[in-house]
Amino acid sequence: MSSRLRSPLIALFGGLALTLPWIVSWATGRAAAFSTIGTVAVSGVAVLGASFLLAWGAETAEKDVPRAFAIAVLAVLAVAPEYAVDALYAWQAGQGDVQAANLAVANMTGANRILIGIGWSGIALFSIYQAYTRGDDPNVVTTDRAFGDYVSLDRDIALEIAFLFAATVYAFTVPLGGGIGGIDTLVLVGLYAAYILVVIRGDVEEIEDQVGVPAYLQSKPFPVRATAVLGLFGYSGLLIFTAVEPFAHGLEGLGLQYGIPEFFMIQWIAPLASESPELIVTAYLVNKARATAAFNALISSKLNQWTLLIGTLAVVYSISLGQYGVLMFDGKQAAEIWITAAQSFFALAILINFRISVGEALVLLVLFLSQVLIEFYFIRTMTEAAAEANSILLLQAYTVLYIVLTVGLLATRRDEIRDVASLTGTTIRDAVGRDAEQPAD
Numbered sequence: 001m002s003s004r005l006r007s008p009l010i011a012l013f014g015g016l017a018l019t020l021p022w023i024v025s026w027a028t029g030r031a032a033a034f035s036t037i038g039t040v041a042v043s044g045v046a047v048l049g050a051s052f053l054l055a056w057g058a059e060t061a062e063k064d065v066p067r068a069f070a071i072a073v074l075a076v077l078a079v080a081p082e083y084a085v086d087a088l089y090a091w092q093a094g095q096g097d098v099q100a101a102n103l104a105v106a107n108m109t110g111a112n113r114i115l116i117g118i119g120w121s122g123i124a125l126f127s128i129y130q131a132y133t134r135g136d137d138p139n140v141v142t143t144d145r146a147f148g149d150y151v152s153l154d155r156d157i158a159l160e161i162a163f164l165f166a167a168t169v170y171a172f173t174v175p176l177g178g179g180i181g182g183i184d185t186l187v188l189v190g191l192y193a194a195y196i197l198v199v200i201r202g203d204v205e206e207i208e209d210q211v212g213v214p215a216y217l218q219s220k221p222f223p224v225r226a227t228a229v230l231g232l233f234g235y236s237g238l239l240i241f242t243a244v245e246p247f248a249h250g251l252e253g254l255g256l257q258y259g260i261p262e263f264f265m266i267q268w269i270a271p272l273a274s275e276s277p278e279l280i281v282t283a284y285l286v287n288k289a290r291a292t293a294a295f296n297a298l299i300s301s302k303l304n305q306w307t308l309l310i311g312t313l314a315v316v317y318s319i320s321l322g323q324y325g326v327l328m329f330d331g332k333q334a335a336e337i338w339i340t341a342a343q344s345f346f347a348l349a350i351l352i353n354f355r356i357s358v359g360e361a362l363v364l365l366v367l368f369l370s371q372v373l374i375e376f377y378f379i380r381t382m383t384e385a386a387a388e389a390n391s392i393l394l395l396q397a398y399t400v401l402y403i404v405l406t407v408g409l410l411a412t413r414r415d416e417i418r419d420v421a422s423l424t425g426t427t428i429r430d431a432v433g434r435d436a437e438q439p440a441d
Contacts (some may be wrong), residue, residue, distance in 0.1 A: 179326035
């Protein structure tokens with residue numbers, strides 16, 4: 001076998017090998033006997049392997065379907081464990097556990113803020129670092145300004161920015177009713193359905209030159225290629241679904257051993273674990289000098305979590321309840337939703353000009369980390385009532401700060417707003433026009 005063929009196959013079988021200890025122990029029931037450290041180690045390695053398989057499947061699929069759709073599928077699979085955790089809490093709330101509703105919202109808002117605060121900022125900084133060390137990423141632009149070097153993104157992501165902007169604006173209204181109900185489900189799930197209908201009608205772009213496993217699979221005939229893509233998506237989805245939750249619970253157990261409060265673990269450590277496949281996949285794409293694809297995946301993940309995840313909570317709750325119901329939450333969780341929407345608003349204002357600089361990435365990261373660390377200080381040094389009261393004030397202050405920064409930024413980027421609106425309108429019209437086309441007589 002030639003070295004040209006052997007290298008991709010070695011990588012493919014290497015990725016599969018990382019997953020085998022977990023999938024065998026899970027299938028045979030032996031995983032239940034693992035220690036906490038053992039569970040974290042074996043499931044964590046499986047998540048790493050599954051992330052590579054998922055990324056290879058998405059890159060291979062770009063030969064036959066629109067890139068945005070392939071990345072949307074990747075994003076849904078990568079964050080599937082987050083849906084499972086939140087659905088569990090929503091179900092428990094329907095069974096009468098009042099606190100579970102708050103846990104569902106806390107886990108959801110934590111996951112969304114991690115995706116931007118660590119994901120968007122971290123991938124931008126990693127892209128620029130990779131360009132410094134390797135000098136091979138055409139998406140990274142250097143400037144003479146301090147912290148002014150930036151990642152330049154393709155204008156194709158205008159559609160994702162526009163839909164996420166619409167979902168973010170609507171999210172500000174969710175706490176006003178004191179809960180997540182049927183109207184929220186219709187609007188948010190409807191937004192995501194409309195987005196998918198548009199991207200699936202898009203053209204299959206001229207694919208970028210691939211290397212390694214995706215290049216090897218793309219060279220195969222369509223039946224083989226399609227089977228490989230479906231197999232990679234299906235197998236990696238199964239792994240992510242079965243391994244991430246034990247990985248997250250294992251980390252929670254380790255955290256509790258060191259005195260970290262359970263609620264804090266559920267809001268921050270568990271979502272960080274459940275978001276790990278997405279972060280690994282995007283880091284892999286950046287390592288291949290595909291910064292735009294990485295950001296497209298992150299934005300798509302944020303969009304489906306900010307629409308489908310919120311919207312389906314009321315559905316799961318109502319099914320568990322046995323009748324239609326509104327998933328109610330307390331004032332603290334209302335503040336959590338507002339700061340999450342405000343952070344999303346600010347992040348979109350940064351990307352509205354299709355670039356993110358070192359300085360902007362650092363601001364996103366520092367704002368996120370500082371709020372979490374200050375709240376953790378409250379939890380560790382105050383009574384529960386005092387910590388909650390001060391946390392709400394902190395969340396409100398950061399919400400105002402995010403909004404002020406956003407308004408200031410958008411005031412200087414009115415032309416960019418019009419560009420995004422124009423590009424989105426063109427994409428939607430093209431998709432609708434393609435549906436309306438009639439075959440020639």
